[in-house]
Every structure is written in structure tokens, then in C-alpha cells.
Amino acid sequence: MRHIGLDIGTNYTKATADGSNVITFPSLVVYGEEKEWSLKGKAERQVYVGDEASYMAQNVENVEVLRPLHEGRLMHSSYIELAKHALSMLNAESDRFVATGLPVKSSKKERSDLVDKLKNTLNCDVLLLPQPVGSMAYAGVNTGVCIDIGFGTTDVIVLADMEYLKGDTLLVGVDKIYENMEMTIRNRFGITITPEEMTKLLSEENFRVGKVRGGKKIAVSRDDVIDEYSQFMKSWVERIVNRVNMLLEGLSISLVENIILTGGGAKLPDVENEFKEHFKDIGDIQIPDDPVTANAKGFYRLAKLYAGEEKSEADALEQEQEIKKKGRKKK
Numbered sequence: 001m002r003h004i005g006l007d008i009g010t011n012y013t014k015a016t017a018d019g020s021n022v023i024t025f026p027s028l029v030v031y032g033e034e035k036e037w038s039l040k041g042k043a044e045r046q047v048y049v050g051d052e053a054s055y056m057a058q059n060v061e062n063v064e065v066l067r068p069l070h071e072g073r074l075m076h077s078s079y080i081e082l083a084k085h086a087l088s089m090l091n092a093e094s095d096r097f098v099a100t101g102l103p104v105k106s107s108k109k110e111r112s113d114l115v116d117k118l119k120n121t122l123n124c125d126v127l128l129l130p131q132p133v134g135s136m137a138y139a140g141v142n143t144g145v146c147i148d149i150g151f152g153t154t155d156v157i158v159l160a161d162m163e164y165l166k167g168d169t170l171l172v173g174v175d176k177i178y179e180n181m182e183m184t185i186r187n188r189f190g191i192t193i194t195p196e197e198m199t200k201l202l203s204e205e206n207f208r209v210g211k212v213r214g215g216k217k218i219a220v221s222r223d224d225v226i227d228e229y230s231q232f233m234k235s236w237v238e239r240i241v242n243r244v245n246m247l248l249e250g251l252s253i254s255l256v257e258n259i260i261l262t263g264g265g266a267k268l269p270d271v272e273n274e275f276k277e278h279f280k281d282i283g284d285i286q287i288p289d290d291p292v293t294a295n296a297k298g299f300y301r302l303a304k305l306y307a308g309e310e311k312s313e314a315d316a317l318e319q320e321q322e323i324k325k326k327g328r329k330k331k
């Protein structure tokens with residue numbers, strides 16, 4: 001059996017079939033429109049996913065680009081296309097056990113519909129968990145708090161002995177910082193930059209975003225914007241911390257000693273230090289070695305664990321029936 005860890009995020013889908021090599025592609029889907037003429041006689045493609053969808057979005061006019069997950073909600077059935085694409089990139093076409101996640105505050109109906117659809121369309125077993133559980137499993141922490149700062153949402157959970165105690169989905173993600181930064185750069189330099197460029201601008205020391213404007217070259221570097229970034233980042237972290245504190249209010253201190261900070265937001269400059277400062281009285285902040293892929297890697301571990309358990313449960317049941325049969329024969 002192939003075990004798959006699949007983390008479909010607002011911005012990126014991450015998946016692994018071995019727990020260490022993770023494939024990543026944009027969580028984008030484009031359905032092909034029927035053209036009036038097809039000159040090459042080729043059958044037209046029905047659906048474009050990931051990097052191809054991103055290329056279509058940038059280079060082809062009048063295509064509708066779907067982002068199946070938005071603000072913590074499953075917006076569209078094209079979600080299934082992302083799962084299919086991930087499995088085909090991993091060459092995992094049959095006999096699979098997939099562990100995957102949804103935001104903590106997804107509805108029960110959303111979850112059961114999704115599990116049914118994944119099972120029926122992909123013909124595989126599915127384990128659906130709250131997204132941050134992946135990073136907890138990857139870090140090997142069974143009791144503690146996980147704050148997963150994604151692109152569109154921040155998901156928070158408290159686990160006690162790998163059991164869900166409470167959690168929340170905040171509609172504040174990396175997108176909120178990027179929107180403010182994008183506006184600042186547009187006002188100051190007159191150029192527009194994409195979220196991908198923003199990530200590079202903030203995380204790579206010598207990266208410069210350059211654009212042509214009015215016949216001139218305009219370049220922006222990290223130093224040009226770092227002061228504004230620090231200001232936005234601090235109030236953004238405070239907003240998240242306030243909500244996390246509301247969730248932790250009244251909990252026993254033994255539950256909150258380990259705090260895992262994960263998701264792409266954990267990689268933004270100084271975010272780790274800011275969280276450490278806020279939680280210094282409560283617990284230790286740990287960041288997985290790669291917070292962007294940690295959920296997928298943890299889901300992989302859980303897929304192995306639960307698929308094994310299911311099997312051993314089935315084995316145990318078989319053994320029990322075998323013993324009963326023998327008992328009946330003796331009588």
C-alpha cells in the first residue's frame with residue numbers, strides 16, 4: 001500500500017509519498033473552454049492544474065482561475081483535481097491510503113462530503129484531520145498547541161495526548177501582511193508586485209524586484225521596505241497572539257508547554273522571535289525544519305500509523321473469528 005500525506009492549502013498544495021520528498025504546486029485549477037475551431041485536431045484538454053493553471057492564468061485571456069480553498073472554506077469541487085494531480089505527480093495511482101487536512105473550523109458537512117468525494121473519485125482510503133495536526137505529528141508532539149500560519153488562514157489547535165481539545169480558524173494569514181506591503185510598495189514606488197515576489201523580497205537578502213515604469217527601471221530591495229514590514233508584522237503577530245490567548249484561557253499549563261509554530265508565515269523575517277517574546281511566560285516555541293511542508297510530512301506519518309492500525313484491527317478481528325470458529329468445532 002502507498003501512504004500519502006496531502007496538504008491542500010489556500011496557496012500551495014504539498015504532498016509526499018515517502019515522508020521526506022515533498023512535491024509542491026500552486027492550488028489553482030483552470031477548466032478549458034471549448035474553442036470554436038481546433039486546428040491541430042487534438043482533443044482539447046479539459047482541466048489544467050497547478051503550474052499549468054498558473055501559466056494559463058498569466059498568459060491566456062478570459063480564463064476563469066479557480067482557487068478551491070478560500071478563507072478557510074471549501075469553495076469548489078475543483079479541490080478534487082488538486083488531489084488527483086498530486087497523486088499522479090507522486091506516481092501513486094492505485095492502492096493508496098491518503099491522510100489530509102482541512103481548516104479546523106470547516107463544517108462537519110464539508111468534511112464528510114469531502115471524504116466521500118475523495119474516496120469515490122480516487123478510489124482510496126482517506127483520513128481527514130485538522131490541518132495543524134500534520135505539523136504536530138511531524139514534530140512528534142502529542143500534547144501541546146500548534147499555530148499554523150498559512151496564506152489565507154491561521155489555524156490553531158490544542159491537543160492532549162493526540163486527542164483534539166479545542167481549536168480555531170482565524171481569517172488572518174500571510175495574505176494580510178502582503179496586502180499591506182503591496183499597497184505600501186505601490187504608493188511609494190508605483191509598481192505592483194505579486195505574492196511570490198513578495199516572499200522572495202522579504203526572505204532573500206539580495207533579491208530585488210525590478211519593473212519598468214514610464215520608460216524607467218524601478219527596483220525595490222528588502223532594505224527599502226523592512227521598516228514598514230516590521231511595523232505591519234508586529235501588529236499582525238499581536239492580532240494572532242490575542243486570538244490564541246483567548247483559546248488558551250483557563251487551560252492547564254501542562255497542556256501548553258509545547259507550542260509549534262508552522263506554515264509559511266513562520267518563515268517570514270522575525271516572526272519566530274516575535275512569537276517567542278509573546279509566549280515566553282507560557283511555553284517554548286518550536287518551528288519544524290521546514291514549516292511549509294511539515295503538515296504534509298506529518299500526514300504521511302499518520303497515514304502509515306492509521307493504515308497499519310486499521311490492518312492490525314482487521315487482523316485482530318480475523319483472529320478472533322478464527323478462535324470462535326475453532327471453539328465451535330470443538331463443541
Ligand SMILES: Nc1ncnc2c1ncn2[C@@H]1O[C@H](COP(=O)(O)OP(=O)(O)OP(=O)(O)O)[C@@H](O)[C@H]1O
Pocket residue numbers: 008009010011012013069149150151152153154173174195196199203262263264265267268291292
Ligand atoms: N520562506 C518562505 N517559503 C515559502 N513560503 C513563504 C516563505 N515566507 C513566506 N511565505 C509565504 O507563506 C505562505 C503560506 O504558506 P503555506 O504553504 O503554509 O500556506 P497554505 O497552506 O497554502 O495556506 P492555508 O494553510 O492558509 O490554506 C506562502 O504562500 C508564501 O506566500
Ligand SMILES: [Mg+2]
Pocket residue numbers: 008009010131148149150151263
Ligand atoms: Mg496550510
